[in-house]
């Protein structure tokens with residue numbers, strides 16, 4: 001594509017999360033920054049797609065639409081083959097998270113991109129926020145003293161029918177192909193990826209080992225009530241409590257515990273709070289967030305560096321690999337689970353989840369290790 005040209009965008013997977021990409025592409029089209037040339041989904045569009053041609057399948061769109069940028073918001077197990085096709089057709093790719101179902105396939109895709117001279121941006125939108133850099137600057141500037149540990153805390157609600165919305169939902173594999181859906185690797189993957197970014201872990205070798213304690217309340221193969229402790233190569237740890245079985249949705253966060261205080265990054269809000277020991281109130285700041293699609297267009301047109309290049313997601317993919325190759329999640333005994341019907345529809349609630357999740361982060365130990373009754 002010539003420098004200063006207007007990139008031709010195609011989006012595959014326009015329902016579900018992909019609808020947000022269509023809105024963003026149309027915004028960029030309105031600014032004259034890009035053109036939404038094509039969309040692809042097995043289901044016809046239900047919202048405006050501008051003047052885009054409509055394809056029934058991503059592969060056909062990639063082959064026929066002569067695109068500079070392809071957005072892939074399709075199910076996890078389609079990511080690598082479709083991204084490969086898009087790169088080989090000469091397009092840059094915005095690939096939804098998790099980018100690949102294994103470290104080996106992530107490396108393979110990176111190699112395809114290198115050979116094609118094209119780039120892959122991964123849809124971890126919280127990593128497009130300058131809040132992550134702000135937290136790292138605060139830590140480097142000594143705002144909370146030496147770092148003791150990192151945390152990732154997410155307690156969300158998902159209705160029972162979330163797990164039946166698509167054939168791949170809640171699956172560890174589908175027809176023998178790894179899918180690796182589940183709390184750690186999909187809905188709360190942003191918490192894991194953001195904690196790793198705050199801790200400066202990008203490559204697989206930045207992680208020394210991973211202890212997983214994966215549980216499930218729903219009738220699924222994947223995890224919905226999960227804890228993990230990631231030990232980094234420098235010895236520090238990130239403890240995560242990530243669950244879709246809370247009674248109410250709480251705002252998820254990444255924490256940095258220091259010798260003289262704590263930083264909390266509310267990563268969906270781009271808000272950072274610094275709580276210094278001895279001070280009664282946190283200092284709160286809000287930070288701008290860049291659009292990952294706009295950044296990819298700037299990269300395609302003017303070689304601006306990517307915010308979330310594929311290679312920077314290797315540490316996250318190492319965690320995903322541990323989930324993929326680890327034991328199946330254990331079922332939580334019925335006595336610890338309530339079936340609730342409220343505004344959030346019918347959903348399963350694990351008793352005292354929030355209490356035990358907070359302990360996981362505070363004690364840097366899994367649900368089992370802190371003694372959560374539902375993990376016995």
Ligand SMILES: NC(=O)c1ccc[n+]([C@@H]2O[C@H](COP(=O)([O-])OP(=O)(O)OC[C@H]3O[C@@H](n4cnc5c(N)ncnc54)[C@H](O)[C@@H]3O)[C@@H](O)[C@H]2O)c1
Nearest residue numbers: 013015016017018040041042057058073074096097123166
């Ligand atoms: N970044 C985020 O915050 C975020 C949030 C939710 C989901 N996601 C990711 O987005 C991706 C999609 O998730 P979802 O929950 O929207 O899934 P979904 O199953 O609800 O929607 C996927 C869409 O892709 C379509 N599709 C499937 N195969 C296709 C193909 N070969 N060609 C064209 N269209 C095809 C389906 O018809 C469907 O409309 C996943 O990777 C998921 O992890 C990201």
